[in-house]
Amino acid sequence: MGTKKDFDHGIVILGAGNVATHIALALKNNNFFVRMVYSKTAESAKILADQIKTDFTTNINELPLVADLYIISVSDSAISKLIENLKVNNGIVVHTAGSISMNLLKPYFKNFGVFYPLQTFTKSRSLDFSEIPLCIEANNTFTQNKLLSLAQSLSSRVELINSDKRKVLHMAAVFACNFTNHMYSIGSELLKSEKIDLDLLHPLIHETAKKAVELNPGHAQTGPAVRNDKKTIGMHLKMLKKYPEFEKIYSFVSESIYKLNKKTD
């Protein structure tokens, strides 16, 4: 656990959204020195800085030139402008985005990399950070070792993953998280229309996740699509006539389930 010594000039957090907040809290909980929080929005900067008992600024020029690490965790669209304005001496600069190449940072910094936590974050939800896979990439060995050592003191699951692989991983996560959540949302909309309690689906939602993790999703599939039960599928499509988008999704996903299953049988 010699890591904290390597970071005694402190860590700067750029951003105060969901990901920035969870990373900053994990650093604080593991006794790293978070030196300053930057955000364009004073209010969110202050909320995060207060939580981890540090300073904040809304002026990027007020950030320290000498720190061990700068973690940029802002929206993908805001990164480019931010790195143009960020001045650092030799400190490491990382971003936390799944879909952005490490080399975006190359023209601006000497030591740079990526620190991508593979999880869905909401400020208000506490998470066991030690279970979150941290995907690391770095432009040189010095940076890589420092990032690995930091990551390993925050999480038990640390992987070296390059930008191309990380993009695929992020896209897979969009399916497994955002799209999955949308399937729950559609279920919830359908129940709302019939005034049926959404919590009737909760045991099913939990078991579906557990089963996929324990059995592998390909072996866990059940339902009308995988059985090619055309009667039920036809009835559902008819019931969905009043929700044209859900009907389209139903139809394409059912077709895809059947095809994928036939392939892996």
Added chain:
Amino acid sequence: MGTKKDFDHGIVILGAGNVATHIALALKNNNFFVRMVYSKTAESAKILADQIKTDFTTNINELPLVADLYIISVSDSAISKLIENLKVNNGIVVHTAGSISMNLLKPYFKNFGVFYPLQTFTKSRSLDFSEIPLCIEANNTFTQNKLLSLAQSLSSRVELINSDKRKVLHMAAVFACNFTNHMYSIGSELLKSEKIDLDLLHPLIHETAKKAVELNPGHAQTGPAVRNDKKTIGMHLKMLKKYPEFEKIYSFVSESIYKLNKKTD
């Protein structure tokens, strides 16, 4: 717990698949008298009958005429033929299908209903049956009371739900379970192609389910689609060119996420 007395002529299970197996085990575990298992396939009938220490038959005419309850849990397409051939005196006959009207049973039996457990079942996975929502429907008060009392001794979550509502519930479950599982499958296929460990997604899968249950899926949504992050969406669609079906699903689901979120904002 006076229920078992009401069922002292025993319960007959028709079917030996995933749902039949879990119901039969729950009955056995709660000390109900499962009198006989019927299945067209001797092997699966025997496996189930052995598990619950009862008899089995592959000849529907060998089933007892006098039993308290006949639970039909076969594939939707096999139900019609089965009920034509099932002879019972006054016993209650139920099916366990989400998408089939109770009235399918009307021409054949005096006391009938539906006993629909809302869960995804796999024979090899053990489940806490007491947490599974049981949806009950019956054609008369006698039958309803008997089914409610049985259901309440198996589960803490029992609901009276008519056939129309049950069909919507089942369709919502197809989204929340089968389609969700397919999103995991697609994630898994994408990772396989890059030789990335699927278990990197496990913490995300669990947290996505927990978050939807605790926060409501509408409030839990994250990712490029809900942010309308066209750059990331465009990149993902390009990466999916070699999987035309996944590309279609990505595109429609992203659009639907954005629209649904705008509506509920």
